[in-house]
Amino acid sequence: MAAMTQDKAAVEQAHVAEELVLDNVDGLRAAVQEACKKYEAEVGHKLPADLVSDVRMARFLSAHAQDEGKAASAYEQMLAWRKEMEIEALRKKHLEEVEILQQSSFPHWKEIREAGEYGPWYVAGKSHAGDLVHLEVIGASDPSFLLTQVSDRMVLEHYIGFFETRAKILDSLSAETNRMVRTVQIRDLSKFGVSLVQHASAMKVLSAVMKAGSAYYPESSSKVIFVNTPMSFYGVWKMASMALRQRTLDKVTFLQSRYHRELLKYVEPRVIHRLEKMKSIDNHDFIEKGEEEDHLPLEISATVSVAAGKTDYYPLWMTRSGPRSKAVIEVSVPSGSAAGTEPPSAELIFCSNAEGHKVEETKLPGAAYATGVPGRYEVTFPEMLPDTVQDAYLLVTFDNTASWMMSLSVPLKVSFTGEAAA
Template sequence: MVDLSQCYLHKLGDAERGLLAELRGLVPSLVEKAREASEDAKKTERLTIWGVDLEKESEASDIILLKYLRAEELNLDKAATRIVDTLVFRADCKIDGLREAVLPGCYQGHDVISGLDVEGRPVMISRFGKMDLEKVFGDIEAFVRYRAKLMEEAMAQLSFKKGEPEDLTQVHDYSGVPLIFQTSQVKDAVSAVTKVFSDHYPETKGKTIFVNFPTAFAKLFKAFSLFIPERTLKKFQILGENDHAQLFESIPADRVPEGLGGMHRDGALAGPCKQVQVRARCTEEVCLLKVEKTPCSIDWELRVCYWDVSYEVWFVADGTSDLVQKSDGLVQATDGVISGQYVAKTAGELRCHFINNGAWFKSRLCLARAQVHM
């Protein structure tokens, strides 16, 4: 296996620096080859990849050239050929205009590109449960165009600066996807888009997380994984319905959408959440916020990530406790984020008790946070 650890701009080895210089010198001829191979490329004034002009020497263009070198395991000729192919693909398929393209309704409302993971990568989340699967996967060309548009939007979030993240984290949510759906149709569409991304979006996959992934789809994953290099395949993670703690290790809970068990939503509080694992038949207390300057208003939010739990919110000061709010029975994960406000007249602490008395064996993962109202 070729060592690619020094094929990054911020830690470039001597051999890799030489390969980059050689590939850099070939760029004008590669652009010319692309123009000769494509009428659309010939008509385009500047040929770019993700908005970066390879003919203009810069950190951004060096980073992209190094991506192609890594993808071809430092084989200069293969990297050069793939660059030409990508320039032709982007010109012929009008990829540069995809970010502004309006997609058919069946592709809208299922994806969000927002926030960063724990390593600073842009996060792209796709939820398949509410899709019209026949329409979405039925037209392979339209499906590839749809996914390419999302990739272009996500790649636009990268800085292409030395030492900063160069790839993406993608989350694919399969909750609500019917198991009786004909997976052969899905397989054809996914195989097509995987090949396009493998050929023309090299070294962009930082991590791909499958959440709420049904066992029945394991064979589908195995089928299209044949198109994926082993080094890339290691970046995949498959999580079940209640593996939120593992998801939050990659993406902070405050950046995970409410619908996926996190705390991110329109109008939500800012900042990190506290995670609390509540064992069966136990109560766990968490301090949400300490305040000293009063009076002040405190906004608070909490939720259970899976199954159910009951809760009590208290304000504790000078040995006295004021019950702020308690649940009316069990709160379900499907209830999402519960929020409220409390006016503190004295210094003290806002605390939450998560109560898991209804469970005999299973623990619950809960989230909570609070801040002074701004």
């Protein structure tokens, strides 16, 4: 095999930790003290300690640029909403012992699961800054059908259970680390359909859930990323996002199908792979069971569509050891090609999180991995990557920039041939 060369390019990390600012928390707590006493008298329950903690006060202040007056007003609105939703009674009934972020921890989960709604992967890993990573496949279930099986109130209470539990966990982590721990939320829209907007009640519930998460549990997210975003989603988002605060909207990014480089600025390759796993499996019981084995096939057939004047790639998750440490890639001649045409050449680009969590790209010329058979490449996880890098994405890339009129559809077969762990 030809000697391997590499061309590296580093991309700055997008996600950094933020210190916990506690300078004004006592002032805010004093400003809302009377409102808290009134609330407790009206609902007949003491406010939970996490609601008046330093970290929770810091979140409200951070959400309102350290403006004590605005933060106090937002906090009092939160109390009014808690009273309306009877949240203290809900916590006492369902959440007193709950410390785990998973669907079966929250109210009415059995009814919701029976209606076909499998919850997100609430803690699929941590971001480079230490935030919890939330993965979700939007459209994996039919919201219209869901709301014929359970009431709007039950769905709201289920999500309130999630918000309450998440807030306690985030606050606890923040106090332990002295930094503002939030979530990075990655939502896949590849299964999104318009059934959501065709059901008025579903849109109403969605808006209520989004408003609650944004206004009453502030600074719970550091970034929200939608991937595989179809054009039809933007209309839904325009309506649903009216309930969100501008600070929340500023954290939202929309990406299409080529999202791997951007996501690697926030999370490890393994976390992106977990999203792919969720998309490929309808029943997400493996999340509840904590199963980590790889459910994706070791044989893949796909077609890479490359628009005229563009480059595009097929992503392959590879690991330093195990079956995915080696891959045989077979590129076929695009259909409709003239007789005698050879398969298009592929450029192999490894994307990984190097030290400092910067995204590093290592280009491996396809010629170095050619086998003598046209279109066939044998790739091994690169030894030159730092030992701390245990997995990476191989982007099998095709260049169609020479054509300004014709798109390119490249058939691809992949077999992972590494040895399974003993």
